[in-house]
Amino acid sequence: MGETGSECAHCTTDKWIDVEYAENVLANILLRLPVTSLLVCKSVCKRWLRLISSQAFIDLQLLWSKTHSIYIVYPYMDMMMKLYLVKGGGEITKTITFPYCDNLSTLTIICSFDGLLCCINYPWKIDSGMIVEDVTDLEIRICNPVTRKALLLPKGSPSEEYPSIGVAFGPKINEYKIFRFFCAKRISLAKRQSHTNRRQCEVYSSSTGSWSVIGRVPYFPMRSSHSPLGSNHVFVNGKICWFIASDEDQMIPGSILTVDIEETFRTIDLPKEVTEHSYLVDLEGSLCLVAVYDEDEIVNIWVLEEKNEPKWELKCSDHVPFSNDECIEFVVARENEIFFISSNHYYTYDLDHRFWRELDLSSISEKKFPVAFAYTESLLSCGGRMDPQIEDITNKSI
Structure with a gap:
């Protein structure tokens, strides 16, 4: 035996x-x-x-993981990042808490791609003897929450107003560029430049590890109404897309600003008048516009077709399962599903079956400028292919 x-x-x-x-x-x-x-x-x-x-x-692990994407939810903007990994049905599979750091101000997440997150915060400064946030600058970090690594990017150019950023990925795996819009400081009182002429853009490349100034730009991304830090943007089909505020109302989108990885800028008209509660999302590789109309309690979902020339197609129009006094906080897409965060609830909308589902995320007790993104775990380095010295946050802060 x-x-x-x-x-x-x-x-x-x-x-x-x-x-x-x-x-x-x-x-x-x-x-x-x-x-x-x-x-x-x-x-x-x-x-x-x-x-x-x-x-x-x-690279192989990333390709496999992309077929099993979930949501990463950051419900409460704080100095302690508590992240929830959530399946489409609402099951929380994991909770990730980044260590508290007393020298960082409030952090928020502005995008997720291939398992990497881009996090931003206003650094502290001394003003009249008091410690306050420096809203003319941004600290930008690329983080991998599961490997617990983070990279703090070099400081950008001085700005006289809130900077805005967007992140482009590719063309190779683990390469990215970060576009930062800023308002250059006046040279001198004798050489006053108009506010518009001082609006510029610079780009950080993971392949060089440094910033380079592109120069003056005609448009600035619209400030997000749901977050005091970020601007609503999405990277889709090789381009970053932001809203541009309308001339009549700075809180409502008037058009779309895009830039590709080769740093070519252009604008795209919106399909029709939209509302303050409008979002740009990546819907199965196409740019999608989600607009919620509070008075009618409906949502219009448009998809941009770009075969010959840009053309918007109304994918669907449907009634929302919440009243017009419930504000939409954030919207994101994963495959053929759209995830809505309202002031009181979490919903997913199945585009194929026109079906709403309310998610039971009762364990997430509070919201403060919540965001959510499609997410896939990866082993990618925060520094891209150049793989510089990356900060290990297992036993220290980001």
């Missing part, structure tokens, strides 16, 4: 060695594990460490 068991154990061990040395088989097994488990697996042996750390495995 004992001899038979020994033979089986020896046979099993031999088979596992065969699997382990066939790295394509081993890689296909490991890439299905959560990233936190992969980080533990690195300590099993040198072969596993080498495999999991390789760029080929990191």
Whole structure:
């Protein structure tokens, strides 16, 4: 009996060695594990460490993970980032808490892509002997919440008004550019420049690790009504898209500003008059406009077709399941589903079946400028392909 068991154990061990040395088989097994488990697996042996750390495995894990995307929800803008990973049905799969840091002001998340988050905050400054937020500057961090790594970007140009930013990814995996709009400070009293002439844009590239000034731009992204920090933008089909405020009302979008990875700017007209509660989202690789009309209690969902020339198509128009006194806080899309955060509820809307579902996220007790994004776990470096010195936040703040 004992001899038979020994033979089986020896046979099993031999088979596992065969699997382990066939790295394509081993890689296909490991890439299905959560990233936190992969980080533990690195300590099993040198072969596993080498495999999991390789760029080929990191890219392969990302491709597999993209087919299993979920939502990442940040409901309460605070100095302690508490993030919730939520499935489409509303099940919270994981809660991630970044360590408290007393030298950071309130943080918010402005985008998510390939498992990386872009977080911003106004740094502290001394004004009349008091410590206040410096609203003319932004600290920008690229974070990977599951590997607990973060990169603080170099400081941008001085600005005389709120800077706005947007993040573009690609064309290669783990490459990105950050576009920062700022108002250059006056050179001198004798050489006064108009406010418009001093509006400029600069871009940070992960391939160089530095900022370069593009120069004067005719338009500034519209400030977001739901957040005191960010501007509503989305990266879709190789372009960053922001709203431009209308001439009549600075709280309502009038058109769309876009820029591609080659730093080419253009504008796109909106399909019709929209409302203050309008959002740009990535709907299955196409730019989508979601506009909620409070008085009629309906939502219009438009998709931009760009085969020959830009043309808006009304995807659907439907009644919303909430009253007009309930404000929409944030909207995001994942595959064919749109996620709405209202002042009191969380909803998803299935575009194929025209079906609303209220999510039971009662464990998320408070909201303060909430945001949510489609999210997929990854092992990507925060610094892009150049892979600079990245801050490990396991035992310290971001």
